[in-house]
Amino acid sequence: MTRQIKQQVKAYRDDIRDLQTRRPLPGPQLEHLDPFLFLNHHGPQVYAPDNLGLPFGPHPHRGFETVTFIVRGELSHKDTGGHESIIGAGGVQWMTAGSGLIHSELSPESFKKQGGELEILQLWVNLPARLKMTAPSYVGLQAAEIPQIPLSHGEGSVSLISGEVAGVSGPINTLTDVTMMTVQLAAGSEITLSAPAAREVFLYTVKGRLQIGDDEAQAWHLIELDDAGDSVTVTAVDDAVILFGHADKIREPIVSHGPFVMNSMQEINQAILDYQAGKFDVKLDDH
Template identity: 80%
Template structure:
């Protein structure tokens, strides 16, 4: 027995300026997959020389965490906690907005000047009420900082960000014990991943077609699984890449307003007032 597909949610197109963007959640049929709130899939695309780069200038967040996977290209990060980095292909940045940060996610000047390939995933992970006002934090990982766990017979690899797989522990220690990884597989290969039945699985097909317990899973879809087992068996019909993780459900009210995610309308209103009053430690 392994987990089975309950439903598949297509990532619908919602471009931002000239940035090709697909989003499976929130969407017309799925508001969230507790505690996973939001996923943007930017690209894949190629930017020409002398481009404008990414459009994500200074903007605030409160009440959750963002995990950004730079599959191709580069991303320059800066925030009001004093964190700055340029993360390249294969790297990840994990930001805890907590009580409030203002950050920018832009293309480095060299990328805007020369252009190049770009593909980025950004996932929002909710925080429970007890942690929504936790101190903000940030960790940027380059590809060499991320453990690579090879699949059998050289048929791909797991890039482990948080949690443990096969005795290997990822470099991020999540506040809420979230496990996250990306997996690359060759066509015809198979992997079985551990995912405790009580936890919510997040599985998004970035590239290629998969089968889960012999049921087809389409590319550019969020795959909702049942809770019938502690394992997920995945085979690749094509050369494939997918985002995989699992976490405990929070089971609390979710009230979101743009970049703020809290438990009540009153808390959202307070976040707006705090931001307008300059209480997000504005240094940009």
């Protein structure tokens, strides 16, 4: 059997300054999809020359991981772990905040001067209690460093970030065995993806409509699947892009406060105190 649609959660508009932003998670229909906590979909939009760029100056995180997909445009990253990069279209950033990082995600000066297309997704993945205070880390991958697994007859491809597909392993070795990929599909093409019944599946329609079983999945919707099978078959109604992954459920209390996600309010209060005391390190300027 293959999994079917349980519910569709529409991403709601929550623009940040002049950045068009849609957010399906968390929302009124679904608070989280354990261990997936949060998704922001920025764009697609075109920035004019001499723009202000992205608004995400230095800010802290603790207790989870951020996975950032640069669909169009560029993203400059800098954090207090000493990591710094500019990732272009098709690239991915995987940052483990763990015990605490301060990072900024801004547009490079060249983008602010010249303008151009921008579309970025950021997904938050929770960490279990045993890993919440793990050492922070960061991996930035350009598009050329991410394996592309083609579908037959040129009908699309899988960009594999972590996990395994068709004997190919993704370049990110995750702390909690998360499988994550983006899938590009031409209209009319079909793909069957592994979706183990014991794991939580994350499926977001970045672009286009899909057919899953008897139901049509709409663009800009988070698709929650039932657990009635070990795979899901997706047919593209239009040219489509999906964000797809799966992971084990953590099944622990989730207490969040802004950029901190822990297991108790006491741990949240400690995170705030540690941040205020400068314990997240200070190697980051306000560039």
